[in-house]
Amino acid sequence: MLTESVVGAYWDLARIPYVEETFAGLRYPMYFATILGVAKVAAVAALVVPGFPRLKEWAYAGLFFVYAGAAASHLAVDDPTANTVSPLVFAGLTLASWALRAPAQRDPKPLPRALKFRRA
Known part of the structure; x- marks a missing residue:
């Protein structure tokens, strides 16, 4: 999954022909590839850097x-x-x-009471 995200981020940011063809077929604007590429880079960074369980x-x-x-x-778009x-x-x-994930990588802190949803 991480490898696909790294490769996908590169492809999105480099706007290789495959990405251009796919985005054209999906009727997406090309600037969306930049948004996805940056988001994938950020996600991979969050997953590989130790700590920060909530960010993960x-x-x-x-x-x-x-x-x-x-x-x-x-x-x-009715693709195959x-x-x-x-x-x-x-x-x-x-x-x-x-x-x-290993228990050490999970977010051990529950949300504060003020942020929990209350039943009506």
Whole structure:
């Protein structure tokens, strides 16, 4: 998952022909590739730097949304189903990586009471 994110970030930021073709097919503006590339770099940095467990939670969530969003985007423009499989696999790997983390890498602090949702 990290390797795909690093390679994907490079591809997005370099705007290689594959990315340009894919974004054109999905009807995305090319500046979105820059946004995704920067977000992937930030997520990878958050995951590899020791400590910062809450930041890692956000990084996992961000990567999951990138991959799930990619799958949904391919479905929305009626791309072949095969184009949806890779992003779904990476979304699943992201969830598995998040769920199987060592306890030392998890965020041990619950949210403060003031931030918890209250039932009406």
